[in-house]
Amino acid sequence: MELVHRESAEVVVSQGSRRVGVAVVGLGGAVATTAVAGLELLRIGAAAPDGLPLAGLEVAGGPVEETTGLVGYDALVVRGWDLDGSDLRKAAEQHGVLDSRQLEEAGPALSALTPWPAAGDADFCRNVTGGNVVLAETRRAQVDAVRADLRRFRDEESLDGLVLVNLASTERWPDPAAPALQSAGAFEAGLDADDRAITPAMVYAYAAIAEGVGYVNFTPSLAADVPALVALAEARGVPVAGKDGKTGQTMMKTVLAPAFRARSLTVEGWYSTNILGNRDGLALDDPDSLNSKLQTKGSVLDSILGYPVEDHVVRIDYYRPRGDQKEAWDAIDLVGFLGQRMQVKVDFQCRDSILAAPLAIELARLTDLAQQRGEGGVQRQLGWFFKAPMTADGSVPEHAFHRQETALLDWLAAGAGTR
């Protein structure tokens, strides 16, 4: 299926009467506040749908919302948790992503939202802490608190659908082979025993699945992608997707690498460095959190190219002058005809939250659509959005950007016109 976008004037903002809740972990973060502000600015007509991949998309001869039942942007009701209990306007001002006009116009909507107390564990993300913590001493008690939040949210807002999206800062990984993570039963026992192999991210993922709430992991943290939770999601028929939003450098990598392969230009080395200065950058200044991130960033090249790139180096450095304006520099060494060498340098001066927020919004819409379609378990067709796409069976995921895109469009088309 080929990509066709309509003129932006024709973007469908509203469609049908379905209301979908989006419960966000990290609601006060730069990505979440940008998403909330963006939805408000779209609603009041103060922003064009730039950066939203599905805005104006045509599927099966009509707007994707009309032919597939995908909810419009204004169907989304965003709430969530954060360790920092400031209201979202105050948070957004600190992040410095929105310009002053945008802060002004989205201000009332932002001020109206205050995060719920969050389930955190400073041991997993040392550089981001806060006092807005749920009073729950064990993993099980945290789960119960999160489930109660989800139920209350659904009831109070009369939601037709509900999706939980993890937009929190990166946690360090536990040992993925820890026994508590290997089966649903062991996980339940682990919750009761307050097993430290169960991370905060998993607490939220489990709570979502247990409540039948679609789950999206936009962070590099280990969460629904452990055997215990994959099995549970499949058993309960709950859609799960992740992990680690593919926004900047890795997106470019998965665009370029397939072309180098197609032209038989051998990648001898690929050096990638990133500098960023927002709260996520600060979180990654903790080596354990950084390690989680590097794992999800490192895997994409070899599977696209079909051979191991021995000199694939990825660096991330916290560098404050940039704030949210991340910069990614790539130096790529290619070998071409007759063994001769060439180089490509890519300098991507991007904005972390500006790239991430619209993807998180689209993921919420698409996960709700999967739920409407009754499709539970790992959502492979959403791999286009992630650096480390989940696969149900542990198989190697597709990383090539254009093939991921085709898979998504095909999935949308497959269910079009049939509701």
Next chain:
Amino acid sequence: MELVHRESAEVVVSQGSRRVGVAVVGLGGAVATTAVAGLELLRIGAAAPDGLPLAGLEVAGGPVEETTGLVGYDALVVRGWDLDGSDLRKAAEQHGVLDSRQLEEAGPALSALTPWPAAGDADFCRNVTGGNVVLAETRRAQVDAVRADLRRFRDEESLDGLVLVNLASTERWPDPAAPALQSAGAFEAGLDADDRAITPAMVYAYAAIAEGVGYVNFTPSLAADVPALVALAEARGVPVAGKDGKTGQTMMKTVLAPAFRARSLTVEGWYSTNILGNRDGLALDDPDSLNSKLQTKGSVLDSILGYPVEDHVVRIDYYRPRGDQKEAWDAIDLVGFLGQRMQVKVDFQCRDSILAAPLAIELARLTDLAQQRGEGGVQRQLGWFFKAPMTADGSVPEHAFHRQETALLDWLAAGAGTR
């Protein structure tokens, strides 16, 4: 169809007994001498098949040569014309593309080849001249000389197939609306009347088509893509393809632009500059030749993006320190979510002939395959190789790299296993 390459050890160099002639315009140029040397180095096992997109390709479960009848690299017999009558070893030394070991190993094969006298017209390409000129005073006489060369080549080498590839330096464009270029009949009359609207490139294209020889235009010059020659190629059932090999900057552009579109990142401007110092660069130092090049480079963005990029600037500058090592710098301005701006810079330090030569080789093999299949007229499935792909009916061509790749693979697969 998806791209699958075998290990390079399994590349099929030789397949069957078919011998295919490749008659090259510009045989002494950097691209042609690199291609000739490369074929020789492949034959003697002194080079790996880096940079050859079809090397090791699997189609329909087997090597593309076995399942489709595509000839192996050693089936190609290269000869051709050049205004400079030096033997190819001498020419290659001047171009400085091959390293000293390669010059040594391919030396005998290069020394053995001396270009045939060429049909030139200094009025169309002012900065590249030479004394190895065919003694023919009119367009018609030039055509006859070229046709005689083709027939003699076919007979002397007992060729089973024959393809003419234009690798000459860029000519200035004539007026594409000139009457002589509008129909086969008018063109014939133009040849007889020595009409100056008929360029040297067209003389070769016409001669090829008239002789039933497949034609490939790797240059930006206007040639088989005028109505007169398209009609003739269709009438005679001769495959024609072009124009302007998509090697460096434009290749990257057609890789990146579809991704920007898919992610709804609006391209506000795209500034491209190129510096190169080889004979092609010198040819482009003539504003008229440059203009031809800029036309073929300029068209790709808008059709991929679906909207006009008003600030799309393309510069090419002759800059001698680089020689054949072309450098392309792109500054791309993107607008993302909430109208916020981002930038991408791409610096491609490539080698003109190292990128071009393997594409020219693959085009010769593929055009011969089209001829084996009896498919005449414009070969749309070869658009992946060109900056300005020809379309038979004047429709807008596909420019997106990955969709062009799919079209080629589908075409290969369509005829696989059926011979």
Next chain:
Amino acid sequence: MELVHRESAEVVVSQGSRRVGVAVVGLGGAVATTAVAGLELLRIGAAAPDGLPLAGLEVAGGPVEETTGLVGYDALVVRGWDLDGSDLRKAAEQHGVLDSRQLEEAGPALSALTPWPAAGDADFCRNVTGGNVVLAETRRAQVDAVRADLRRFRDEESLDGLVLVNLASTERWPDPAAPALQSAGAFEAGLDADDRAITPAMVYAYAAIAEGVGYVNFTPSLAADVPALVALAEARGVPVAGKDGKTGQTMMKTVLAPAFRARSLTVEGWYSTNILGNRDGLALDDPDSLNSKLQTKGSVLDSILGYPVEDHVVRIDYYRPRGDQKEAWDAIDLVGFLGQRMQVKVDFQCRDSILAAPLAIELARLTDLAQQRGEGGVQRQLGWFFKAPMTADGSVPEHAFHRQETALLDWLAAGAGTR
């Protein structure tokens, strides 16, 4: 003398009671409006003295203002001419250089200023036109109008000193060898005869010199640097300085080239391209104006290096997405020990007016100081500010950044403590 800056808190804004008028050609342009706004923001304490080279400078053991008599920033009273008669707040909004807070805070000061009608000639700068034109049909009449403006300005504001600064868009050059430009007498005759070799820039330069008003040419236009006006300035004892402010790429070039020379790294080629989208960029989109600019940019390398760089290419392209945010990309090819090659790439993402405005301000202060010191004629010690520094006798100017800086500091020190 070595550069010593004080802490910014100690910057001397005000010094003594001297009031110095600055009459600006191009008062509504981006550089001038930025300078006016900046002086106001400094005055009210809403901006730090970033980017002002002399702010906080120590000379002879004290602040430069105290030891040399250099006037403080708040001694400057800015007025001037522009073809566009909009008030400066409106002009500044269009240029997009100031942020919204700065526009707000400097707003009253900007609104209060409206340019005087200007002496223009569309034949010399085709892409920048306007209706705020002085009603004067001949060169002589234009001169008289400008002189009247200067006298009125001096009287009404009770100025102690007066400097005229050309910040207008680039004009095309007349023939520098035109007879009218060769001597003071010929120039006077030319004014009377309305000789078209006399450009608008020269009208202003002549008027200033005739009125005993110091003259600074911040543009690439030919003005006080013709023999007629140099002679006149010397005869009248009026300081003149120019030309073409050295702000971005050329500044970097004159910083880097001396280092390459010192380390004996031979510059084999230097490719420079610029993209900008402000009114100056639009002016340079006219090839004749561009040509003036390229002449002043091209000369610096050879004199610094001591040998001709054959491949020194300079490009300027109008590219709207950037507005005032100019980007300069340099690709430098070096030859080092044993003839081996290296490359430097410099990408300067600067802001045209943000770099230029503070230099224009300092030039006004320094030219007034020269006038206080009774030093007329070409001010060589101001060469640090210019791409093409004037020299009285046509000798080759010093271009190396650090030697120019030393010359300026030495000149300041030479007169310190002596008033």
Next chain:
Amino acid sequence: MELVHRESAEVVVSQGSRRVGVAVVGLGGAVATTAVAGLELLRIGAAAPDGLPLAGLEVAGGPVEETTGLVGYDALVVRGWDLDGSDLRKAAEQHGVLDSRQLEEAGPALSALTPWPAAGDADFCRNVTGGNVVLAETRRAQVDAVRADLRRFRDEESLDGLVLVNLASTERWPDPAAPALQSAGAFEAGLDADDRAITPAMVYAYAAIAEGVGYVNFTPSLAADVPALVALAEARGVPVAGKDGKTGQTMMKTVLAPAFRARSLTVEGWYSTNILGNRDGLALDDPDSLNSKLQTKGSVLDSILGYPVEDHVVRIDYYRPRGDQKEAWDAIDLVGFLGQRMQVKVDFQCRDSILAAPLAIELARLTDLAQQRGEGGVQRQLGWFFKAPMTADGSVPEHAFHRQETALLDWLAAGAGTR
């Protein structure tokens, strides 16, 4: 004093009859083999003096060699130590710095040299080891062996002067406050007690000073710059200089930073990353050695700018595809007029040994000149060559490139014509 170079044809290769030995630690390394090959190629006229800062330099109206007594390049006789006992031709082939013609022409001279057994300690430089080790079990015994080598070298070659240059790979630093390093007496006792605070680099430095041999530390290792050895050098009147050759990124930093300061452009952050793949890169892949390097690279900015740059990040990564072709990428954040931000990116694609070797050669000549002049102790005028220039009294060194250059030229001139 200003820099004046003669035409390269006039370079003085030979001057007088003085023969100066250069004993190199790390003789088999990339820098040393390049230096040896380069001196040979200069001697036989097969190379131009590119990259040698003093080649063709005029001082006091004549060639520097004639007016100051600086020895010519062919006066240098190079020998030395290496942990790898291969002859220099074999070593040079592995480093891949010289091209095939250069290897050929300098081959006999390289083959003739085999390193003396070296004093190493794997504990200080883990990634570079070898079997060509001096049989000496204690620090004192190592010192004695090195001194014996120096005496033998001086006698056998009838040398008039002798300089020891450390070109070895980077060692990790010991604790600089270790008691053994604080006074000459404590150091002597430490040698006898085989104190591990005394590093291999110090063994060589001590041996040189004790033998009255000038000492140059081109590496980041701690050596003559501890109080014990500074005192000893002063007491014995032996010139010492260091440390860490200023070749690529840091050189550029000390060229650019003074200009930013002069123009009052505040450096808000400076991110520097380096990728290199030679033996030095491998040595730096050991975190302890890397740490030594980062210390010498980190200090330059603040002292030039006069304020602390809080976000000054320096990275070095081992990346094999580059071999000796180091690449340094700098992202610089500037604040200009009215607090507005600008960026500079510098990408220096250099060659480590090609930049370093000529500096090492010049340092040998200049240190011999200091010895001729009877100037012992720390040679501040050689700071231009180093990232972390030594100062006798622990004061902050001058880092600004152009002021260091002036200091060197002034020192040369001061002794010109007086011998």
